[in-house]
Amino acid sequence: xxxxxxxxxxxxxxxxxxxxxxxxxxxxxxxxxxxxxxxxxxxxxxxxxxxxxxxxxxxxxxxxxxxxxxxxxxxxxxxxxxxxxxxxxxxxxxxxxxxxxxxxxxxxxxxxxxxxxxxxxxxxxxxxx
Amino acid sequence: xxxxxxxxxxxxxxxxxxxxxxxxxxxxxxxxxxxxxxxxxxxxxxxxxxxxxxxxxxxxxxxxxxxxxxxxxxxxxxxxxxxxxxxxxxxxxxxxxxxxxxxxxxxxxxxxxxxxxxxxxxxxxxxxx
DNA sequence: TGTAGTACATACTTTTTGGTTAGTACTTGT
DNA sequence: ACAAGTACTAACCAAAAAGTATGTACTACA
Numbered sequence: 083x084x085x086x087x088x089x090x091x092x093x094x095x096x097x098x099x100x101x102x103x104x105x106x107x108x109x110x111x112x113x114x115x116x117x118x119x120x121x122x123x124x125x126x127x128x129x130x131x132x133x134x135x136x137x138x139x140x141x142x143x144x145x146x147x148x149x150x151x152x153x154x155x156x157x158x159x160x161x162x163x164x165x166x167x168x169x170x171x172x173x174x175x176x177x178x179x180x181x182x183x184x185x186x187x188x189x190x191x192x193x194x195x196x197x198x199x200x201x202x203x204x205x206x207x208x209x210x211x
Numbered sequence: 212x213x214x215x216x217x218x219x220x221x222x223x224x225x226x227x228x229x230x231x232x233x234x235x236x237x238x239x240x241x242x243x244x245x246x247x248x249x250x251x252x253x254x255x256x257x258x259x260x261x262x263x264x265x266x267x268x269x270x271x272x273x274x275x276x277x278x279x280x281x282x283x284x285x286x287x288x289x290x291x292x293x294x295x296x297x298x299x300x301x302x303x304x305x306x307x308x309x310x311x312x313x314x315x316x317x318x319x320x321x322x323x324x325x326x327x328x329x330x331x332x333x334x335x336x337x338x339x340x
Numbered sequence: 341t342g343t344a345g346t347a348c349a350t351a352c353t354t355t356t357t358g359g360t361t362a363g364t365a366c367t368t369g370t
Numbered sequence: 371a372c373a374a375g376t377a378c379t380a381a382c383c384a385a386a387a388a389g390t391a392t393g394t395a396c397t398a399c400a
Contacts, residue, residue, distance in 0.1 A: 092355060092388055095244060095269055104322025105247040105315055113242055115224060115358070118234045131377055140224055142359065147378060167366055168376035178325045186234055188317040193233025196307045221358055221385065244388070260347055271389065276348060296396055297346035 108185065111156055116141055116149045118186060121175070124159060125183055128174035158182065237314065240285055245270055245278045247315060250304070253288060254312055257303035287311065 099106040112118055116138070123129060123137050135146055150173060153159045158179040164170040228235040241247055245267070252258060252266050264275060279302060282288045287308040293299040 090354065090389060091269070095388085098269065099244065099248070100326075103248060103251075104319040104326060105251070106244075107322040107326045108318040109242060109247060113238060115228065115235075118238060119228070119232060122232075122234070132375085135377095140220070140227065143378075144360085144380090145358065148358090163377095168368085169366085169378080171377065181321060181325065185314075185317045185321050188314045189237040190233040192310060192314050193236040196310065197229075197233060197236045219359060219384070224358085261345085264347095272348075273350090273390085274388070277388095292347095297398085298348080298396085300347065 111158065112182065112185070114149070116145055117153060118189075120146075120149055120153065121158065121179060121182060121186060124173060124175050124179070125186075128162075128172045131171050131173070134173065153179075240287065241311065241314070243278070245274055246282060247318075249275075249278055249282065250287065250308060250311060250315060253302060253304050253308070254315075257291075257301045260300050260302070263302065282308075 096110075100110055112121065119138060119141075120134065123134060129137070131146075131150075134150075135141070135143065138146070150159070150161070154161050154173075157176055160174050160176055162172045162174065164172075225239075229239055241250065248267060248270075249263065252263060258266070260275075260279075263279075264270070264272065267275070279288070279290070283290050283302075286305055289303050289305055291301045291303065293301075
């Protein structure tokens with residue numbers, strides 16, 4: 083028999099770590115499936131919504147705007163709307179967004195080195211199918 | 212009326228990004244609520260299971276061993292069992308785990324700078340309650 | 341005898357994340 | 371008249387992550 087507590091600690095733990103651990107704070111900002119990739123695509127030049135979509139064919143439109151919105155409210159990127167019709171919207175990195183480049187670079191470097199000989203525990207290789 | 216596809220692209224997207232994007236690869240290895248913190252605590256010296264637990268009072272035992280297991284199979288840390296009773300188990304960083312230090316450092320630095328004036332969008336501040 | 345400490349395991353549930361499907365308003369091109 | 375392109379919105383759902391509660395085997399100590 084299972085009796086659950088009324089209030090879970092899930093959000094409380096998240097809050098606490100965001101507050102006390104700067105790494106967790108950063109992780110919360112750039113974590114998830116798509117944010118790093120979006121930041122990467124915008125790292126050289128500003129792009130329009132449609133350009134981003136075409137640069138990442140496997141992201142759905144819902145996920146794309148959702149992530150863009152979150153990145154915007156987190157002040158990592160800027161949304162520029164030209165009030166014309168059809169709409170013309172460009173996304174570019176802010177100061178804070180630019181400052182993430184060395185972070186992403188460090189992660190990319192580690193990933194490149196240590197994924198080479200890694201055992202893929204959570205992924206079934208296509209070749210094995 | 213809603214009719215769902217039989218196979219979702221969730222895992223396929225994850226696989227694809229892990230394969231093509233080294234940042235995503237790294238993120239998958241150190242992401243989640245607790246892994247960064249565990250790596251941080253082990254960054255200076257090896258610790259026993261109980262010492263880790265006491266260092267992170269709000270993690271549950273289930274989450275702790277689960278994360279430790281994943282970090283071990285990902286070869287970021289080493290599990291040392293002394294076959295005595297009561298059990299004596301120590302965890303320490305591997306080469307790959309050590310190599311993550313600059314990555315965590317870069318994230319910590321960014322987090323410290325850009326969390327100071329951040330708007331907490333996903334968190335209701337305690338003071339507001 | 342019973343309580344605490346060692347390091348876990350397991351069944352179950354809640355919360356969050358990611359994905360699916362369908363639709364909006366407007367204009368230009370065929 | 372109708373399709374295609376612009377940039378979205380919203381209802382709905384499945385899968386993954388995180389958390390809860392409880393139990394294990396063994397020993398030392400009071």
